[in-house]
Amino acid sequence: MRISSTYQWAGISPSHQEAYSKPLYRLQPQGGHTSEVREATTLLSVKRSPYQKSIKTKRQRTITQMREKGKNPEKQLSDEEILSMQEKDFRLLMLKMMQDIGxxxxxxxDNLQETLSKEIQDIxxxxxxxPNTLTEIKNSLEATNSRIQExxxxxxxxxxxxxxxxxxKQKREKRLKTNEESLRxxxxxxxxxxxHIIGVAEGEKREKKTEKIFQEIIAENFPHMGKEPLTQTQEAQRVPYKINPRRNTPRHILIKLTKIKDKEKILKAAREKKQVTYKGTPIRLSADFSAETLQATREWHDILKVxxxxxxxxxLLYPARLSFRFEGEIKTFTDKQKLREFSNTxxxxxxxxKELL
Structure with missing residues (x-):
């Protein structure tokens, strides 16, 4: 688009050239002359004054300045210089200004079009x-979904x-527990x-055999049993076999009877007598159990005492069950957890x- 070309004289019709050649001060707006136009008309219609030569010199200087302005457009003419110009010079100035604006x-x-073209190209x-980015995102999502599924x-x-x-593990633990119970x-x-005979001093072994000590205990505490051929001893010994110097208490005497019935009668008689002695010294008789059974029974001792x-x-029932009478009924429990649940009710x-469970 070339705006400046439309304002050159070569492209203007004769009628327009005639209109441009008319003095600007003769143009009258609708509704009559304004005061400014009348004043300008009066001034321009006056005959040339004696100072015509000086005015012409001013005009020539103005034209020269205008030409310099064309070379240096950043300098602007003052209002006085513009008023002192002739019509032709003024029109040329206006055309020049319009051409510069164009x-x-x-x-x-052009710059805007170039910028828009670049932006459109970028878009x-x-x-x-x-589409490529969407395809990459889709592929990435599919790969992620595949990994998530994996x-x-x-x-x-x-x-x-x-x-x-x-x-x-549960089966193994259950089987192990069953095996332990079976072994016990x-x-x-x-x-x-x-x-088990507990509390007989170690010095008695040197003087008498272990079996002889047992017979004396039976005779001293249960004289009626000594006369009966019930208490036949199969084996008698101290346990453990070796003396532990760090242990202050005497070792137990282990008596193995031929009949279980004889053991039960002796232990029952000991419970009824409540106090068993050997040469006046208190001792204790108890059944012989495995270490697991003994440990299980020890856990009930405090509760039994209370x-x-x-x-x-x-x-205490075999192997380690607690039995007691409560509210007229006999209750039996295999462990403390069940006893605790019952006591909560x-x-x-x-x-x-409350202090034991």
Whole structure:
């Protein structure tokens, strides 16, 4: 677009050239002359003054300045210089200014068009990249979903494996517990006819045999049994075999009877007598059990002591069950947890056992 070309004389029609050649001060606006136009008309219609030569010199200087302004457009003419110009010079100035404005507009339009073209080109490039980006995102999402599915499958397999391991562990623990109970019962059966004598001094062994000591204990405490051929001893010895110098208490005497019935009669008689002695020294007779059974029975000792004080008639049943009378009924428990659950429903029993459970 070339705006400046439309204002050159070569492109203007004769009618327009005639209009441009008329003096500007003769143009009258609708509605009559304004005061400013009348004043300008009066001034321009006056005959040339004696100072015509000086005015002409001013005009020539103005034209020269205008030409310099064309070379240096940043300098502007003053209002007095513009008023002192002739019509032709003024029109030329206006055409020059309009041409400069057109050139500037054209340059700005060109710059704007170039900028818009670049932006449009960038937008087109970005639009072309969008499908590729969307495809990459889609592929990435598909790969992520695939990995998530693989991880979920692996987690599921691990969970299944953990369930299998847990079940196998529970079965193994159950089997181990069953084996331990079977071993304990077997060992208890082996020791079922044994009697432990606790509290006999070590010096007695040097003077008498262990079996002789047992016979004296029976004769001293249960004289009616000594006359009966019941208490036949199969084996008698101190346990352990070696003396521990760090142990202050005497070793136990282990008596193995031929009949289980004889052991039960002796222990029953000892419970009824409540105090068994050997040469006036208190001793204790007890059944012989495996270490596991003894440990299980020891856990009930404190509870047994408290219940005896409250006259609940507690007893220990084989292998390690607690039995006692409460509210006219006999209750039996295999472990403390079950006893605790039962005591929570019985405030009176809970008060008795509150420091033991």
């Amino acid at each position: 050139n500037k507009l054209e340059a700005k339009m 087109k490039l970005k639009q072309e990249e969008i 991880v979920e499958e692996q987690i599921s397999e691990v969970e299944d494996r953990l369930v299998e391991i847990t079940e196998a 019962e077997l060992w208890d059966n082996v020791k079922r006819s044994n009697v 219940m005896k004080g409250k006259n609940l008639q507690p007893r 019985k405030p009176a029993l809970q008060q008795i056992l």
